[in-house]
Amino acid sequence: MKKQSEVIRGQDLIQNDLFTKYNVKRGLRDLNGDGVLAGLTNVSMIQSKETVDGEVKPCHGKLFYRGYNIYDLVRGIMADHRYGFEETAYLLLFGELPNKPQLKEFSAMIGDMRCLPTNFVRDVVMKAPSKDIMNSMTRSVLTLSSYDMHVSDLSLENVLRQCMMLISVFPMLAVYGYHAYNHYENNQSMYIHHPDAELSTAENLLRLLRPDMKYSKLEAKVLDLALMLHMEHGGGNNSTFTTRVVTSSGSDTYAVMAAALSSLKGPKHGGANIKVVEMMNDLKACVTDYSDQDQVETYLEHVLRGQAFDGRGLIYGMGHAVYTISDPRAEVFKSFVEKLAQEKGCQEEFELYSMVETLAPKVIEKNRKMYKGVSANVDFYSGFVYNMLGIPLELYTPIFAIARIVGWSAHRLEELVNADKIIRPAYKSVLELKTYTSLESRDGYEIEGQDYKDYRLEEREEKKH
Ligand SMILES: CC(=O)SCCNC(=O)CCNC(=O)[C@H](O)C(C)(C)COP(=O)(O)OP(=O)(O)OC[C@H]1O[C@@H](n2cnc3c(N)ncnc32)[C@H](O)[C@@H]1OP(=O)(O)O
Numbered sequence: 001m002k003k004q005s006e007v008i009r010g011q012d013l014i015q016n017d018l019f020t021k022y023n024v025k026r027g028l029r030d031l032n033g034d035g036v037l038a039g040l041t042n043v044s045m046i047q048s049k050e051t052v053d054g055e056v057k058p059c060h061g062k063l064f065y066r067g068y069n070i071y072d073l074v075r076g077i078m079a080d081h082r083y084g085f086e087e088t089a090y091l092l093l094f095g096e097l098p099n100k101p102q103l104k105e106f107s108a109m110i111g112d113m114r115c116l117p118t119n120f121v122r123d124v125v126m127k128a129p130s131k132d133i134m135n136s137m138t139r140s141v142l143t144l145s146s147y148d149m150h151v152s153d154l155s156l157e158n159v160l161r162q163c164m165m166l167i168s169v170f171p172m173l174a175v176y177g178y179h180a181y182n183h184y185e186n187n188q189s190m191y192i193h194h195p196d197a198e199l200s201t202a203e204n205l206l207r208l209l210r211p212d213m214k215y216s217k218l219e220a221k222v223l224d225l226a227l228m229l230h231m232e233h234g235g236g237n238n239s240t241f242t243t244r245v246v247t248s249s250g251s252d253t254y255a256v257m258a259a260a261l262s263s264l265k266g267p268k269h270g271g272a273n274i275k276v277v278e279m280m281n282d283l284k285a286c287v288t289d290y291s292d293q294d295q296v297e298t299y300l301e302h303v304l305r306g307q308a309f310d311g312r313g314l315i316y317g318m319g320h321a322v323y324t325i326s327d328p329r330a331e332v333f334k335s336f337v338e339k340l341a342q343e344k345g346c347q348e349e350f351e352l353y354s355m356v357e358t359l360a361p362k363v364i365e366k367n368r369k370m371y372k373g374v375s376a377n378v379d380f381y382s383g384f385v386y387n388m389l390g391i392p393l394e395l396y397t398p399i400f401a402i403a404r405i406v407g408w409s410a411h412r413l414e415e416l417v418n419a420d421k422i423i424r425p426a427y428k429s430v431l432e433l434k435t436y437t438s439l440e441s442r443d444g445y446e447i448e449g450q451d452y453k454d455y456r457l458e459e460r461e462e463k464k465h
């Protein structure tokens with residue numbers, strides 16, 4: 001395929017100056033990070049700039065769910081020693097914080113709905129397991145549509161039912177998908193624990209994951225915090241915008257959530273949490289002393305030049321489309337990470353993360369043309385936290401999805417209530433028009449070799465147990 005791919009590169013490359021000439025907002029954003037306005041939302045608000053003396057300036061990032069500052073939500077729930085997933089999900093779906101009976105009823109509904117169709121785990125989740133749990137979840141979500149008698153009913157009542165069911169079963173799809181992979185690919189024992197309707201989402205996640213179903217209160221609380229912080233981030237982030245776009249075409253909830261999962265898994269979006277941990281492991285393997293600032297800085301320079309790690313030139317967990325000085329979620333995370341690292345004896349690693357957090361923005365700013373600042377994003381510390389909780393790498397992005405499906409649901413419902421207009425931006429064509437020629441008279445390149453054969457799907461080798 002080498003020759004053909006070179007042809008594609010030649011045909012598809014559009015010169016940079018044309019984007020400037022036609023004022024195309026690449027990535028649908030201005031250089032200073034302001035996004036092209038694509039809609040209005042009541043679900044959440046992100047602030048990264050403030051007006052001081054009439055001048056707009058970058059500020060520390062702020063995030064509000066339905067008008068409530070994320071700091072206050074986290075602080076309030078933590079202070080009362082409650083789990084926050086269900087309460088925050090209620091807030092995002094219904095627009096106000098629940099009172100006690102409302103929270104009890106909603107939590108009970110989520111608990112009751114944590115139930116998959118008969119033999120679904122055997123017939124769907126355990127078939128052709130994959131290391132890529134996001135793809136496994138996507139397949140499960142699409143297959144669940146076959147069990148829904150009202151799959152295409154777009155009434156709010158039906159869509160809410162579908163969203164709540166998916167919110168409830170996402171932890172099962174993720175963890176069972178992991179167990180199937182771990183068994184068939186890694187030859188480990190497989191156990192499928194049932195969820196407990198009385199427990200919170202965070203507790204259930206750990207219960208389903210661990211062989212003995214046990215976890216400490218601190219572990220469940222930290223995971224619950226992670227879920228709260230990842231739940232929602234405005235209409236413009238890649239997976240939520242995908243949700244909005246696919247919803248606007250009139251598609252069903254399963255197809256919409258499958259599309260959103262496919263967006264979130266990308267390493268520039270939710271998939272960054274896996275990349276951060278892989279990058280940090282690579283860093284540790286590449287330097288002789290990871291407390292040595294010079295060595296760490298040199299490694300980061302190599303990453304940026306595409307000479308280290310995955311060759312993409314990105315320092316994962318750094319930078320954000322909107323935030324510049326700070327991502328409030330990373331700040332909240334960091335304060336808990338430090339405590340957890342002390343408890344788990346991982347202070348040295350915490351020091352390394354802190355060092356990279358300080359050095360990376362300087363290294364990026366030195367090597368790239370910057371229009372706005374770069375700081376640690378929510379994905380920077382999350383993988384480290386999950387690692388300390390003994391959660392396998394394959395589940396890091398799925399945990400993000402377990403939280404973010406709430407935001408996707410709120411945006412799908414908001415899109416259905418308001419827009420009823422298919423989202424369809426414009427692409428200016430810079431195509432040159434041509435005169436048709438007959439097959440006999442065409443020049444063209446010759447296909448050499450048959451290297452496509454290397455790419456054929458391999459039969460999965462049967463594992464002996
Ligand atoms: C939940 C989330 O989705 S949070 C984001 C998770 N993603 C990551 O952590 C991946 C690493 N980060 C990135 O790829 C980017 O910072 C993004 C995709 C998050 C934001 O991208 P943008 O808004 O386009 O970044 P921005 O406009 O600030 O970039 C300016 C320059 O700095 C570079 N830059 C920004 N972040 C990084 C980074 N982490 N590593 C290397 N270079 C970076 C950009 O490539 C760009 O340089 P270029 O014009 O030469 O290509």
Ligand SMILES: O=C([O-])CC(=O)C(=O)O
Pocket residue numbers: 232233236237238320321322377378
């Ligand atoms: O807003 C974005 O572009 C990415 C992000 O942080 C999120 O989705 O949580």
